Structures are given as C-alpha cells and as structure tokens.
Amino acid sequence: ASDIFDLAGMTFNINSPKQLGNVLFEELKLPKSKTNASGGYSTSVDVLEKLKMYPIVDKILYYRTVSKLYSTYAQGLLSAISSDGRIHSKFKQTVTATGRISSTDPNLQNIPIRTEIGRKIRKAFIPEEGFTIVSGDYSQIELRILAHIAQDKNMIKAFLDNEDIHTSTAAKVFSIPLQEVTKEQRYAAKAVNFGIIYGISDYSLSQDINVSVKNAGKYIKDYLEHYSGVKEYMERIVKTAIENGYVKTIYGRRRYLPELSSPKHSVREFGKRVALNAPIQGSAADIMKIAMIKVYNELKTKKLKSRLILQVHDELVIETSIDEIEEVKSILLHNMRDSFELSVPLEIDLSQQNSLLKG
DNA sequence: ATTCTCACG
DNA sequence: ACGTACGTGAGAATA
Ligand SMILES: [Mg+2]
Secondary structure: OHHHHHHHOOOOOOOOHHHHHHHHHHHOOOOOOOEOOOOOEOOOHHHHHOOOOOHHHHHHHHHHHHHHHHHHHHHHHHOOEOOOOOEOOEEEOOOOOOOOOEEEOOOOOOOOOOOHHHHHHHOOOOOOOOEEEEEEEEEOHHHHHHHHHHOOHHHHHHHHOOOOHHHHHHHHHOOOOHHHOOHHHHHHHHHHHHHHHHOOOHHHHHHHHOOOHHHHHHHHHHHHHHOHHHHHHHHHHHHHHHHHOEEEOOOOOEEEOHHHHOOOHHHHHHHHHHHHHHHHHHHHHHHHHHHHHHHHHHHHHOOOOOEEEEEOOOEEEEEEEOOOHHHHHHHHHHHHHOOOOOOOOOEEEEEEEOOOOOO
C-alpha cells in the first residue's frame, strides 16, 4: 500500500473505487475507458489489466487480489467455523434462474483456486482423521451439452474422437493440423468456445483476449462456419424463445424470458443471450442433480462412512474413509457418467488428495 | 440499502 | 444505430 501511495504522491483509500478512480484518471491522467452506472470511472480488473504497464496499476491489481482473499476468505471464513471445527454452508435449491443450486453463509462454491495465494487458502480445507478427499468433476459438460442440443456434427465428432476440444476448435478455425496449434491459438479458441455459450459478440471477445474487433469477428465467423449446427441452434433457440416466451432444459425445466419483449434494445439482446445460455447451464445443472442424488443414495444404501460434502456446479466432493477410496471413486464415476445419455460421452475426472486442493 | 468489485463454475 | 459474455454470494465503501 505504501508503494501505491508513493507512486500516487498522496494517501487515499485504495478500497474505495471512487477515490481510486479519481487518483488514477484525474490526478495521474491515465487513459480512461469505461464508466460505471453512477457515471464514475470504472476501476475493475478488465480496465486495470489494460493499464498494467503503469507500475502503480500493477501494484493495485496485486493489492486487490490480496485484500479480497484476506477479507472474504482468511478473515471471513474464520468466523464461520463451528464448534465441531467444520464450516457448514447452506445450499439453496430455489434461488437461481437456471436450476443450479447456490451456497451461502458462507458460500463454499467460490473457494479460491486461480492464484497462488488462493490455493494456500484452499489447501486449508482438510478431511477428518482417517478420511481423505475424493472428487469427481465433469469435463467440458457445457460444451458437450451444446454439441448434443445443437446436434452439431463436427462438435459431436470431436468429442467422440476424444479430442481436446479447444485444440480441435483452434485447428479447424485456423485451418491447420492439430499438431501445429500454438498456445495462443488454443487460448483464443477456448475463449470462443466459452463465449459461444454466453452469447458472445465480436466486441466482447476482442476485449477478453486483446485482439482487434475485426479479428475477433473473424474468429467467430470461422467458428460458426465450422460448427454450423451451433449457428443454426443459436438462431432456432432465439426464434422459439420469442414464440413461446420461455426456453427449456433437457429435462423440461423452463426459464421465462420477459426480456425478449422489452422496448429497450439492450434488454432484448440480453434476453437472446439468456435464451442461448439457460438451456445449456440448466441442463448441466439437471444432470448434476440427478447424479448427486444417486451418489448420495448409493453411499447411504451401502452404509459407507464416506459422505458427500460439497457440490460446485460440475464437481462433487466426498470426504472419504481411507478404506473406501476405490469404492467411492467407482460410485462417483458411474453415477456421474451415466446420469444422462447425450449424443456424446460424459467424461469424469476423478481425483484424491488430502485437502480441497488438487495435486 | 445500493453500488462496485471480485471470488468461483 | 444500438451496446456489448451466462449464473451466483460476499465484503467494503457510500449514501
Ligand atoms: Mg470441470
């Protein structure tokens, strides 16, 4: 923090977006871009990432990471520990619009994993004596569901051939052999794959991966030419959403979309993106819920000591008695894999470790 | 109570 | 011309 004050030539509250915005964009005259809802300067990561070349910005990003981890997790979770030494979250079944569950008091579905410091926090979640942590998580479940719902021939083939979907996508979009795909190309293809599920635009993709809007537009165009079934699905789902006023998952769960008849263009566009995303995210949630119930029941029927302790949207975590590891792995594997039969296989990654942190 | 930001999938 | 990626929950600042 003192480095930041030195570089700014003044003292201020770094946690105040308003004060920070004024320091960066008024005092230091850095190039400003986005404004937030109340007309102030945005100081969010995506803005600051593009200003990283300024040493003060780089330090602010680090400060943000550390203070988030400290306040929400190091400090926040400490006060959530019960007298039994464990943290008991509440899982809400009727909150989300897509069919996912959510977790509160505290939220255990957003335990850090992406940064080094974050992983140290995750590592603090450990099993009881005599137990270990066994997890199963779906590999690329949302893209597999997209391939299935859209019945896209090329995407289905890529999954049936057990290819790395991002590398495979890169090869096709850039018209090169699989072996020649570079890291950068795979990264771009991955961003497009994710973006498609959210109803991407060329502008947003360009912002996300730092390429020109024109290039981003070309990636999307080439993508949809190769995955033409996905393109047709995107058009079809929006059309049926407008006709019916709702979309549905593979199990028939509906999401109503009043946004589609809004007089405001931006709200209608949002409705279209949701029409595209909700069946995918919601179907994944359906598949997970079915698997979860089967796993729970099998643990119970077999009178195992191991217990299901956490669900994180595409992952189940079981605190496993050390004499039940192989049995629990098998229970996770078959119940998750066979939860629902898609046009592509469902692949499960199994892991076992002595904390919530893998590896 | 609301806004902004950021942790996760 | 428009405006710009889906779903959550929580902490700090601000009003
Ligand atoms: Mg996964």
